[in-house]
Amino acid sequence: MIFKKSAPLRGEITVPGDKSISHRAVMLGSLAKGTTSITNFLNGADCLSTISCFKKMGIEIEQLPSEILIHGKGLHGLQPPKAILDAGNSGTTTRLLAGILAGQSFTSTLTGDASIKKRPMTRIIAPLSQMGGQVESLSNNGCAPLKITGHSLTPIHYISPVSSAQVKSCILLAGMYADGFTKVTEPFLSRNHSELMMRAFGAQVTSEGTTATIIGNPVLEGQKVVVPGDISSAAYFIAAALLIPGSELLIKDVGINPTRNGILKVCEEMGADIQLLNKREYCQEPVADILVKYSPLKSVIIEGSRIPTLIDELPIIAVMAACAQGTTIIRDAEELKVKESNRLDIIIQHLTSMGADITPLENGMEIRGGNPLKGTTLDSHLDHRIAMSFAIAGMVSNGATEILNASCVDISYPEFYGDLARLSDSTCC
Ligand code: S3P
16 A cells, blocks of 8 residues: 555545454453444444454354344353353453453363464463463463463452553453452553443443443443544544644544543643644544644653553554654553564664654653654554555655555554545545
C-alpha cells in the first residue's frame, strides 16, 4: 500500500466499535444467563477470535449484519472445547480468556499466532497460580500455548507489577470463580471497561484508586450492549486532521472513557483544536463526537500515570511529535516492547528512516520535531497500529511511503484504508 502527501481531510466519519469493549461483551454475554445483544460490535480479526473460542465451548452466537446475539449459558455453562482454542493475534483474548478458563471444571489449551507465542504470559500465570489455577506454558518459556487445567479458585489480593487492563481483567474474571473478595491493585489505573461492564451485567465490582475488587459467584444477566467507537481507531483520523493543513473532521460516537482518553489530553497540550460535542453515555461508557481542525502542534512530555491511558496511541502520537515544534519526551513506556510487535524499537526505526530526529531512551524516546518527513518503504511487522500510524506519516511526508504487510489492519479496523481514501482525494492507491 502506497501513501503520498494528502489533500485536506474533510467530512464525517464513524470509526468501528471499540475492540476492548467488544471482546468483553462477548465474554460476559457468554457467561451470563439469557441473551446479550451487541450492536456496533467490532468485526475485526481479534474480536472474531474471541467469538470463535466461545463457539468452541458450546455458546451459540448469531452474527447478524447489524447485531451480535449471544445466547449465554451462565457462569458454569461452558463446555470443554473439542479443539485447541485459537486467540489469533489477540492478547486480550488470550489473557482474559485464561482467567475464565482457570475457573472451569475442564482442561483446555489456548494458543495464538507467532506474535502471541512470543508475548509474556507469566504476568497472568503468576496470579492465576496464586489463586490455585493450573496454567502451564507448553513451550516452557512463559508464553502460549497455555494448558489450563480448571479448578475452583481462591480469592487473592494481587499487587500487580504492571499497569495492565489485560492482567487486571484476567484476575477479575477468575475472581468470579473464587468464593469471596478478589482484589487487584496496579501501579497506575489502566482501562476500566471490565469493571464497568461486569457491573452492568450484575457483578459486584468496586473500584477505589488503583484497586478493583470483585465478589465471587455473581449471577450475570444478559444485557443490551451498544459499543462506542474505538478511540484508538479515531486517533489516526485525529492525527491526520491535525497534521494536514486545511483539514476539518467530525468523528462521531467515539468512546472517551477517562482511562482511555490520554490522546485527547495530549493533543490539547500540543495545541490542537479539538472539541467534544454531544457528550452522552452508552452502557456507562462516556461517548462524544470529536470535531478536529488542522492545528500547528508543539511538543509535550508523556510519562507516568498517563501512559496506560494512551498506550495503544503512542505510535501515532510519536508521528505527531515528529511533525510538532520542539522536543517531545516519552518515558515509562516499557509496555510498548511487548505489544503485537516491539513498538518502541519499530517507531524509532521507522521515524528515523523517514528523517525524524530521535534519540532512544531506556523506556521511551526523545523526538526533536520539525524535520520534514520523507517517504520510504516501511514494514508493518504485522502490527496493525504500526501500519495505520505510518500510513498517516506517509500522508504528511514528501515522496511516496510504501507500507509492507499493510493488510494487518484487519485486526482492529478492516475498512481503514477505504475510510481514509474517502476522506481525502489522493490518499492511497
Ligand atoms: C487492552 C489492554 C491494553 C491494550 C490492548 C487492549 C484490553 O493492554 O494495549 O490493546 O482490552 O484490555 P494492557 O492493558 O495489557 O497494556
